[in-house]
Amino acid sequence: MTTQPSTENSTENSTHNKATLSFPSDTELVVSRDFAYPPELVWRASTTPEIVKQWWGIAPREQFVVCEIDLQVGGQWRYVFRDADGNEDGFSGRFVEIEAPHRTVQTEQYEQMPGTEHTVTVTYTDNGQGGTRLTTHHQYPSQEMRDGHVASGMEWGMNITFDHLDDVLPTL
Amino acid sequence: MTDDPLSATFAALADPTRRAILLRLAEGEATVTELAEPFAMSMPAISKHLKVLERAGLVSRSRDAQRRPVRLEAAALEAANAWTERYRQFWDASYDALDDVLATLYRDRKQTKEQS
Numbered sequence: 001m002t003t004q005p006s007t008e009n010s011t012e013n014s015t016h017n018k019a020t021l022s023f024p025s026d027t028e029l030v031v032s033r034d035f036a037y038p039p040e041l042v043w044r045a046s047t048t049p050e051i052v053k054q055w056w057g058i059a060p061r062e063q064f065v066v067c068e069i070d071l072q073v074g075g076q077w078r079y080v081f082r083d084a085d086g087n088e089d090g091f092s093g094r095f096v097e098i099e100a101p102h103r104t105v106q107t108e109q110y111e112q113m114p115g116t117e118h119t120v121t122v123t124y125t126d127n128g129q130g131g132t133r134l135t136t137h138h139q140y141p142s143q144e145m146r147d148g149h150v151a152s153g154m155e156w157g158m159n160i161t162f163d164h165l166d167d168v169l170p171t172l
Numbered sequence: 173m174t175d176d177p178l179s180a181t182f183a184a185l186a187d188p189t190r191r192a193i194l195l196r197l198a199e200g201e202a203t204v205t206e207l208a209e210p211f212a213m214s215m216p217a218i219s220k221h222l223k224v225l226e227r228a229g230l231v232s233r234s235r236d237a238q239r240r241p242v243r244l245e246a247a248a249l250e251a252a253n254a255w256t257e258r259y260r261q262f263w264d265a266s267y268d269a270l271d272d273v274l275a276t277l278y279r280d281r282k283q284t285k286e287q288s
Contacts, residue, residue, distance in 0.1 A: 016271050019263040021256050026186040031260075033267045037274045041281070045273055055269035058262060134267075147179045150259050 026143040029150065032135045039124040042132045043101030046122070047071050057081060059089075066090075073098055077106065088112070093120075102126075108138075110149075118145060177229060181252040184228035189213070190221050197231060197244035207242060 019033040035042055045051045049067040057064065059081045066080035078092035090111030097105035102124050109117040121137040140146040184190055193207055208218040222242060225231040229248040233240050 016264070016268045019260050019267055021260045021263075023182060023186045026183050031263050033263070035267075035271060035274060037278055041274055041277055042270075045270060045277060051273060051277070054273050056266055058265040143179065143183060147182055150182075150256065 023146075027140045027146050029138040029140070029146055030135060031138075032133060034127065035132045035134060036130070037132060038130060039126050039132045040101045042124050042134055046124075046134075047104075052079070059083070071095065071098065080111075093117070116145060116149070118149075177248070178252060180228040181230065181248060184224050184230055185252065187221070187224075190225055193218075193221060193225065194230060194244060194249070197242060201234075201241040201243040203239055203241050 017034045019031055022030045022032070024030060045055070047069055049069050052069065053061065053064050053067045056067075056079060063081045063083055064079070065082045066078055068076065068078045070076050073095055075095050076092065077095065078090065080088055080090040082088045088111075091108060092111060093107035093109055095104060095106045096119070097103065103122065105119065105121045107117055108120045118141065119139045121139070123133075123135045123137075125133045125135065127133055138146070138149065140149065185194075189211060192210070196202060196207060196210075204215065204218060204222065207222070208215055211218065222231065222233075226233065230245055232243050232245050234243065
């Protein structure tokens with residue numbers, strides 16, 4: 001068993017691996033990223049609310065106001081962001097399958113947009129070198145929803161980024 | 173061209189044969205016969221794929237009556253690429269933060285093990 005994290009893809013703290021995106025069919029989206037840490041650790045960081053609050057989403061951390069994870073089949077998970085103006089972005093769903101520490105299947109919806117519910121499968125695969133491949137597979141009921149998710153995710157991300165930029169620019 | 177070019181682009185890209193056709197066209201224009209060659213596929217089937225690509229604005233066909241070569245329209249591909257690139261950056265930001273969190277957790281876990 002290795003005592004050092006895998007350094008194959010990372011160099012100290014100066015570089016990060018990149019996420020890769022693929023579209024296996026017109027109703028699917030797969031996001032994949034390698035980490036130099038074992039699956040159990042990535043699992044813990046992804047299923048413990050106090051830790052998820054430290055990294056999920058690109059909004060400033062203080063906007064991450066609700067982070068609940070009831071890690072059992074049928075249990076609900078919920079992440080809510082609220083900005084200074086009171087605008088909220090909520091993501092939630094229920095767990096359908098749980099196979100610690102390698103796989104969860106859950107529903108996910110964007111609360112501000114009814115009808116966005118779809119299925120997400122998250123896998124934490126041991127790469128045999130002390131690292132993990134984290135893969136998030138989104139299965140949508142239609143191409144329209146898949147493309148809408150990519151578009152809105154980008155818009156949400158871009159909006160947050162631009163808002164943040166507005167705060168930062170005057171201080172430069 | 174459709175009203176929603178990006179959806180048409182994603183639909184066009186969500187097929188391995190069409191992606192392979194685009195890859196070939198990135199090397200230079202080609203006739204339909206030349207494009208069909210690597211695939212165990214009938215000409216009508218290839219033409220179907222080309223129609224999807226053409227509707228998405230990813231390829232164009234010249235009016236040359238004899239050869240009608242197919243050409244890659246790089247600008248449309250770049251637009252789709254920029255789009256998914258921004259979405260990917262959204263996830264990169266979260267996962268970079270996760271990376272830093274994991275480094276701290278790993279270090280803390282190691283220290284706890286060494287102390288026990």
